[in-house]
Amino acid sequence: MKEYLDLLGLPFMQKAIIAAVFTGLAAPAVGTYLVQRRQALMGDGIGHVAVTGVALGLLTGTSPTWTAVIVAVLGAIVIEVIRERGHTNGDVALALLFYGGLAGGVLLTGLAGQSGAYLQRYLFGSITTLSVTDLWATMVLAAVVVLVCVGLSPQLFAVAQDQEFARVAGLNIRYYNLMVAVLAALSVTIAMRTVGLLLVSALMVVPVATSQQVTRSFRTTLGAAMVLGTFASVGGLLLSAYASFHARVAPGPTIVLLALAGFVAAWPVGLWLRSRRRLRQPFPVVEAAVHDTIEEHPHEHGDDCGHVAVPHGDHVDYVHGGHRHAVHGQHYDEH
């Protein structure tokens, strides 16, 4: 245990923890809007395109972080333009872009005289090798992403919910669509160092999928996803650091698997909540319904009789073996 605490005190670990907090907050914030727009795989597409950006940085000898930001933003804008044009083969066009980005990246890395091992740091993350400059870039970009996602949430929510309504409400929806694409590209490059370009989408989407199992409003979904994302990225990092005394455990995949474990735990809870809510939906009030009466009943229905109580107009029906029992004086009516 002492060894583990010593490890956490080392500068590279502290940088990694700070980066994990910022990434965990920013990625699900954008991810919520992507899921709302049913573009959950957009982050994955941008991640593939960003591989070319990283390789371009290697080839030209500049910082791969910044070339990745530029190429990812351009790629996101192209994806958004293709989506907006709404061609029937839009997803095919997106696929072309994804694989073009990945293949281009691998090719350029070879041209730069680097092996695949170098590229792997970006494909699957290497949060423990962050430099101080990298950390600053991560913090600033993540702060921008979080501030925009939370500050403009009424506008971004409305545009993602219903584009036509938002347009007639006077919002410039093209501007907001491009903003979401750029935010997604920024969070891809932020998360690139944490979980890697190929796993980026998981950190953007999985916490949202988890939180929406139990939430009913957008705001709580957004907030819970950001909390879960932070929990997964910091928890995954600490877990992999702890396990590193016994085996080689990479932080990136640990973070993603921890986020997925959260989903696996929340999913049955969500199923249960939804079925409970459906059972307790009030029955519609229909006038002059036909009903039978039950004179003899083994017990009295009440708050703790174990039967589901469902509001029905001005009274309560108890669901009992596929029947609906309503108290009426001394007997029960079948409703």
Added chain:
Amino acid sequence: MSTPVIDLQNGAVAIAGRPILRGIDLSVGSGEFVALMGANGSGKSTLVRALTGLLPLATGTLTLFGTPFGDFHDWQRVGFVPQRGGAGSGVPASVWEVVASGRLPRRRLLRPLGRQDRAAIADALDVVGLAHRARDGVTALSGGQQQRVLIARALAGEPELFFLDEPTAGVDLPNQQVLADTLETLSQRGSTIVLVAHELGPMAPLIDRAVVMRDGRIAYDGPPLASDQVATAHLDLHDHGHHHHPEPPHHDHAPHVSSPLEGGR
């Protein structure tokens, strides 16, 4: 007569170069309740989309509240209820949140909701009778109730002019009645309403004027019609000779100035 709320002269709409609406003259005065009717594909939804600026006009001039469309920015005066299957999206949203987004045209960037905003949202939920469901997820509601949520969203912006695109499509009769009551309340408050409907149902007694579309043109414009008259409205027009909007004789053969490439396709 005061300035019409909507005034479209010689409007035409083309989608991907294909002419859909031609020669539309439509003027709606303040406080009028107009039903846009017609068969599927007659262009009634397209006309509403053109009037709200969702589709560009190929030719013609449109003014809203006396302002040419290009200069019109007073979007808080317009409420729009799009034709939709439901009010849900990929992420849960509460009824209150969806209705609150109707407040956007009146909100400034980065400002929280004020007391007036909250009062308008609560009032809108009251009018459609869903105040008790405000905190529920919108997808937990029935189709008719979701449609009422969309109307409340338009209401929350306190507009003077409403466009409703088939609000009663696939909605059961009790919910249609609630919608009709809502529209009656709006109409009594002095709102101008343009309603696209295939069938009027319980809304029939509220209508001041019916406009029947047929194949992209206005076939009838006048007092409300019984539903069995709608299909034959264009015949009545010629039989009885009250032709409100004679076709401009130059229209059919005139080249479309705004889309010169069209001829080559």
